[in-house]
Amino acid sequence: MKKFTKITSILLTAGLLINSFSAVARGAQVARGAQVKSVTDICVKQGLEIGKSTSGFKLESKKWIEDIQSTAMIFKHVKSGAKLIYLQNEDENKVFSINFRTPVNDNTGVNHIIEHSVLCGSEKYPVKDPFLTMAKQSLNTYINALTGTDFTMYPVASKNEKDFNNLMSVYLDAVFYPNITKDPRILKQEGWHYEVNSKTGELNYNGIVYNEMKGNYSSPQVILSNAINGSLFTDNSYSYESGGNPDNIPDLTYNKFIETYKKYYVPSNSSIYLYGKLDIENTLKFMDDNYLSKLKKTTVDSVIKLQKPFERKVEKTELYPVAKDADIKNMTYLSSNYMMNKVKGVEEVLGFQILQGILLNAEASPLKKALVDGGIGTNVYGSFNPSTQQPIFSIFASNANETDKYKFENIIDDTLKKIVKDGFDEELVNSVFTAVEFGLHTQNSDANRGMNYMANAMNSWNYDMSPTEYLEITPALNLIKSKISQGYFEKLIQKYLLDNKHKSLVVLKPSNGLNEKKEQSLKNKLAEYKASLSEIELAKIKKDTQELKKWQDAEDSKENSSKLPTLSRKDLNSKAEEIPTIEKLEGNIKVLSHPMFTDGIIYSNIYFDSSKVPQDQILYLKLLANVLGNVSTEKYDIMQLSNKMMKDTGGISFNSTAFKNDTSTNGYAPKMIVSVNAMNSTLPKAYELLDEIMNHSKFDDKKRMKDLIKMVRTNYESMFVNGGNSLAMERTLSYLSDSGKYSDLGYLPYYDFICDLDDNFDTKFEKTVKNLNSVRNIVFNKEGLVVSYTGDEKNYAKFTDSLNSFGKKIEDKKFPRQEYKFDFSKKNEAFVIPSQVQYVVKAGSLKSAGYKYNGKMKVIENILNSDYLWKELRVKGGAYGGAMNFTKEDVLFYSYRDPNLKETLNTFDEAVKFLRNFKADEKEMTNYIIGTIGSMDGLTGPYDKGAIGDNMYFSGTTKEDIQKLRDEALSTTQEDIKNFADILEVVIKQNLYCVVGSESKVNANSDLFDRIIVPIKNSK
Structure with missing residues (x-):
């Protein structure tokens, strides 16, 4: 499921790399060098000359930009005043975005709510949610909407030209002719509305953005960012929260909502971005004929006023x-x-x-x-x-x-x-x-570099x-x-x-209990307001709520749905993309070679077998992954090591994980993955440095180790608050299988382990050092070692030279494989965090129920996410989002930033009924299948492709298996969907779930849980 995102900071690509220069570099790159002439020829053939107009667009400038291997053409639409930049290159992934400058003057989040709302139907496409419909039935590689501090973006992307044009049409109609101007229910749904609880009679607020921002305001980092803006800006737009403060969102009136939309959503205040290999003349003509030529140039006061400099701190x-x-x-x-x-x-x-x-x-x-x-x-x-x-x-x-x-x-x-x-x-x-x-x-x-370049372009x-x-x-x-x-x-x-x-x-x-105090204050405020209402006024709120839900429940007519542009099955590629993987043996080391163009960068993953680590040392294995590269070695102190990593590598990282594999003990294969990336010219130095880090890191610096352990603890505590969804998912999956238990070790069990080390550091330090050395000795061995290479074929020989030198420094000791035993007695837990919303997860095992995964389940996933869960969790329930997905063995339902708890679990259960009653004609089934194939063909660059190839090897998946899944998806029928209801019912009745959320909501539903846990521990 695609989701709306609030952007608070988009940095230059180089800046992002500086900010994370020790991270692994990933992805693909368009072939460089031979483009300049072809681009110039295209421009000439299309008659795109500086100073001349094409379909109402005057070309103001044109130049080749070497850094991004593109020709930048800047246009101005003469009649409407719209600005446009086109970055022409050979990238098949085409990007369109229309962007508006949208300053704010209060904390109601009006621009954020407009961002959501304009995508809820338009004049040409009068369905309630064309954004969702296009997401589920197109081949898009990106579809979203983004609100920044002073701008709003509507970007889409697709490799299919017809699909790209369809998406562009839907978005242009949405921003210029949205239904919001004639339907106040959209503001109530996307922004906020009063709601009377049918059971308690309490008056509440609900709304998608309202609940999204309640989730945001549980994050210390978000609160701190807003406080910083408020401290430095007092006279302009940046002093306000563009996403909306939950305390102020209910102050937004429909009149202010529409007034703000009409002020800023005009061509004269727009900046249009185009990128990739597309027919620019036809694209310009489409925008002119259908939209811009019909709209007049206006004067818009959207200039961001400058903050007057302070005289003192x-x-x-x-x-x-x-x-x-x-x-x-x-x-x-x-x-x-x-x-x-x-x-x-x-x-x-x-x-x-x-x-x-x-x-x-x-x-x-x-x-x-x-x-x-x-x-x-x-x-x-x-x-x-x-x-x-x-x-x-x-x-x-x-x-x-x-x-x-x-x-x-x-x-x-x-x-x-x-x-x-x-x-x-x-x-x-x-x-x-x-x-x-x-x-x-x-x-x-x-x-998705086309999106990155747009962010950079908008920054200026x-x-x-x-x-x-x-x-x-x-x-x-x-x-x-x-x-x-x-x-x-x-x-x-x-x-x-x-x-x-x-x-x-x-x-x-x-502040202890601040959320609870705010919740009580809000409850008192709403109770007081309710008490002030007459019976007629209260009845109107109840009636409005019922009418809103009735509208949300209503299906779009087939006539309106048919107006949305679609593709056909002939637009689909029936063949799955093959990842080039060549198995080789280099000096007794298995190598998975993925030859592809990477512009001289070598991406290398080294997979060490960690199944020999005793069960009582697994958490030390995870600690080892955290500290390697962050402590001194025999040759370098930490300062020198940091410099060397930046100078000689594009990043070295360590990660303890496990691959699911039916042929492995307990169905999974534990690995320590070492990723080392470098330019071809510096690869020998990168591997020398890797040897130094792996084999000669020193763990006996007490101060450094204590600082690192404290930092890990801090990061986990931040993750629990900001990423409650991950905690809930991992814990729920741990109820299902040994592999789920092993994966979950990296979450709460590891955090508890770190807290114990932190609180008892002095008494446990020697044991920690001993165990780290012991685990290192076991893991970094040749037995079971596999190395992957992703890079230009011509650089493979250079890689093998470095690998052979490195291989001679790896021990070849023998250790017995361990059999891990896990406790499955604990389940259905709740974790209380300082949050105003919930993360609700429910899962079940296909495998234990006797069923096998197949490609038709991908279509079911698309249908449930787009037609059922989106409506029930987000549109009607007010959650920021929710979805379900299948893994090879499991079914997983989840919601996030959700005001509900028990109601959401019931929604998951009711998915069975939805499938039993499912109906779709041939055209509708085709649309579901198109969207499914689009999700299966996501954008992947070289690093990602190499990682996919590695995963296929370790999981025992063949290219024939991948094609079979695709064929199964392509052949899915309505009956397949309905028949799956019985399977889903068996799986859901396993009744396994986990919730991460607010203390008040969890305690109010305490009868649902076997255990209620406060995961974040007090420091000693």
């Missing part, structure tokens, strides 16, 4: 919710924040993003080191957000003490002054630059700069490099940080 304190009995010691967030008064141009933006990497993102970063050494928090990091007109640079310390706030500030100031005086370490700067240059090789590698275009400003990085990077010796970065520090008076110190403190 601002200090602000905010609260975030934690459990009523949680220990709040060392739970404060500190942030020092600087507003840049209009950073201009790609050079300064890129320069500041690189500066952030130098200051804070590496272990050798001087500001990070100073704060860590000063005992400020457990995790220090930075953020530079250029996707606003006045960018913000922030320095954070989490799990800190409020009493250290001025010490935090003083360390920052003293360190920055010292850097300006003494300069940066040359090795650190060079390492960061190498990481950035590696990023330039991978910035086109994301399979939205503020009336050229949309190509942030697409040309190499010239700016070279200019920065030429200025380093002249103190380039030191001058940035002086200008934008030390001399900057427009800054703030924001403290985010934990």
Whole structure:
């Protein structure tokens, strides 16, 4: 299921890479080099000449951009005033988006709600949810809508030209002729409405965006971000929450809603983005004939007003919710924040993003080191957000003490002054630059790069700069490099940080039971309001609620549904894509080679058999994956190691996981996956560094180990609050199988283990070191070793040279395979977190019920998600989302940011009834199948394709198996869907579920659970 997303920050691709330069680089890249002439020829043949008009669009400029291997053509629609950029290249994945500049002046989330609402039917496509319908019956590779701090985007993408045109038509009609102007029920559904609980009689708020933002406001990071904006901006749009504050969303009136839509959703305020290999003349003609030529140019006041610079620092304190009995010691967030008064141009933006990497993102970063050494928090990091007109640079310390706030500030100031005086370490700067240059090789590698380029274009275009400003990085990077010796970065520090008076110190403190207090306050407020209503007014609310639900329940007429553009079966490729996988033997090491173009990057995954690790040491195996690469080695201290990783690799990572495989013991194969990526020229050094990390890492630095364990604990606690869905899913699947139990070890059991190590660190340190060394000795062995190579075929020989040298350093010891025994007595649990919403999961085992997975289940998945769960959970229930999916062995239902609990479990159960009553004619079945094939053919780049090929090998899946699933999906009939009801009923009656949610909601339904757990532990 596709979902709406609220965007708060979109960074330049290079900046993203700087922010995560130690992460694994992934994806595909369009072949480079031989495009310039062909693109130019196409432009000439199509008559696209600068200064001339085509279908009402005047071509204002055209140029080749080497960094993104595209020709950028900038147009202006003369009659309507719409702006358009087309990035022409050979990418088959075509992207369209229409974007609007949408500043805000309150916290009602009006633009966010409009973003949802315009996709709820339009003049040409008068169904209630064309967005969902197109998602379920098209070959789209991307379909979504995004709200930012001062913009709204409506992007779609597809590799199929007919499908691309269909999607573009639906989106253009949605934004210019939506049903919202004549149907107030859409605002009630997508935004908010009053609702009387039929059982308790209580008056409540409900609505999709309302519940989405209640989920958002359970996150300390979201609350902190809003507090920072509020501290630095007081006079303009950025002082407000564009997504909407749940306390203020109910203040939005229908008149304000429509007034805001009419003000901003006009061509003169739009920026249209096109990307990929498409017929530009026909595309321009379609937009002109059907939409833009019918709309007049208007004057729109959407300019983002500049915040007047402050004369002195601002200090602000905010609260975030934690459990009523949680220990709040060392739970404060500190942030020092600087507003840049209009950073201009790609050079300064890129320069500041690189500066952030130098200051804070590496272990050798001087500001990070100073704060860590000063005992400020457990995790220090930075953020530079250029996707606003006045960018913000922030320095954070989490799990800190409020009493250290001025010490935090003083360390920052003293360190920055010292850097300006003494300069940066040359090795650190060079390492960061190498990481950035590696990023330039991978910035086109994301399979959905067309979307990434749009984000970069909007970062400048939205503020009336050229949309190509942030697409040309190499010239700016070279200019920065030429200025380093002249103190380039030191001058940035002086200008934008030390001399900057427009800054703030924001403290985010934990507050015990804050959610519960807010819930009670809201309950009292609504009860008081209900008491003030006359019987007639209360009856009207009840009637409105009933009418809304009746409207939501009603099916679209076949006449209206048929107006949506569709594909046919002849548009489908009946053959599944084959992943090139060649099994080889190199020096007694099994190699899975995936030859494909990667522009000189080599992606390599090394799979060590971890099934020999004793059960009582599995959690140490997971700790080993966390600490490797983050502790000193015999040859390098942690600072040197950090620099080497940036300089010689595109990322080295370790991950303990397991592949499902019916031929393996207990049906799964535990592995330690080591991913090492590098340019072909630096691969030998990358493998040498990997040997040093694997075989010579030292775990005896008590301070470093304690800091790492504390950081892991902190990250898990953040994950439980922000990613409750993952916790609920993993725990529910752990009720079903040994493989589910093994996977779940990485969640709550591992967190409990880390908390124990943290709380009893001194007494357990020696045992921890001993176990880490023991596990390393067992895992990093040749027996069962498999290595995968994804890269250009011409570079394979270079890879094998490095692999053979590396292989000689791997031990070849023999250890017995372990048989793990798990306890399945615990089930149906609830986890209480500081949240205002729930994450509800229910699952069952196909395998234990005696059924086998087949491709028809993918079609059932599409039908249940789009026609049943979307309506019941999101549209009627108010949850932000929910879905179901099949794995090879299991069925999984889930909801997220859900105001309900028991009702959602009932909804999952009622899926059986829905399938039994399912009806669809041939055209409807064709549409379901088209959408299913679209989901099976998602965008994948080289790294992803290599990983898929590896997974097929370890799971025992053949290309014939993949084709069989596709054939089964293509042959699915209505009867297949109805017949599956009996199977689903058997599986659902296993009655296995888990909920992560608010204390009040969980306790109100306590009879459903065998255990109620508060997962986040108090620190000692």
